[in-house]
Amino acid sequence: MAKAKARAAAIDLGKARVGVAVTDELGLYAHPRPLLDGRNRKALLEALAALARDEGITRFLVGLPLEMNGDEGPAARRAAAFAQALADAAGVEVELVDERLTTVEAARRLRDGGVSGRKSKERVDGAAAALLLQAWLDRRG
Template sequence: MDAGFPRGVKLGVDVGMARVGVAACDPDGMLATPLKTLRRDEKKGSDLRALASLVTERDAVQVFVGLPRSLGGGDTESTRMARAYAEALVAELRTAGSAATVRLVDERLTTVSAHRSLREAGLDGRKHRQVVDQVAAAEILQQALDMQKSLHRDVGIPVYDGMRPHDGR
């Protein structure tokens, strides 16, 4: 542990109804970069297996899943979906033999911000869908990394595999 949070590769995840954006950072946690977009597969869970594979391949120590709250800070259907996804991811990681921790972090407006960044970069609006989830995941991850460094501690709500409930914040 370094400064109250683990050192190593970390992933950021932006969960949507149709796609899951994934981002990663370097082992020093300096810079989050877009990595991949997975097609969401609620029935077969292939996206969860692919995500768990990315965690193990990169030897990641943490995964930050974006928690989309309402602007007022309340829960929405998307909030509940992200919590359930994070819990399923913990179970999948344990099955894959990974000890990586999963934490939920507030992600209000990251997708809006990602679209703005892509527009400013000159990317055609029709092509946004291909990468916007990855860019949103990178923003989620970068926010978590920056908060860890400024607060000198871990951030977000820890997610457990059903044995211990999350704190509901």
Template structure:
């Protein structure tokens, strides 16, 4: 006898196998990170790592955090131009995704991150958060990572193709 996975409060089917994903908003100055809950239903901001000028992204630190939180996959936002699609920065993000995959041994899923930072900033401003400018930027990047991850989780729950860019997992 097989059992059906329970539904979430929104009425969507829960994933058959629990997952713990880490969302990544990859940027030139900061890398925002978010985590899913153990059921793979809800994404929450985790932290933002600052990239030192002229230095590579902190892949080792990201992998360390992923291990600490029992992450089994990454979801990386791809910066796609609304009219032109992929660009130089998209290629850089894909390269970063391959480095993350190679270093961690975990799959990396790509998803269009269009407007995730603007949406995160709007949400922070809506709740009236007032902090130092640098702290705001870090909160925005972690919030953008949560939005990227939540989009992927929602698409997965609906059995829709989560990798909207067609790139699949790295």
């Protein structure tokens, strides 16, 4: 029987909504989870720390929204500060990952799959987190 790999989770950090995706037990595929409320940072950190404990998450990936020219703007600095707070709260490794265009790609894929309007808006953050996590998993081989 294959030994379960350490699990990772990706975070698509928004001011109001936070998308989350978690790897399967074998560490091969990313699966979106329900959105978390991004307006209460303390509650968000507690929910993510609980996720790490309950599901054996050993690494979080936090999307780093760089400017298109690669520079760090205010959103990237906010993501970096959040990543440090998450590492402190959850006690696991946190890695910043370039997320440029993941939300655009997630919206396109949802639209191509027949999901539009309000349903798309509700699912795009989780889909973006899943894209970010799947790309990271694919690079690791």
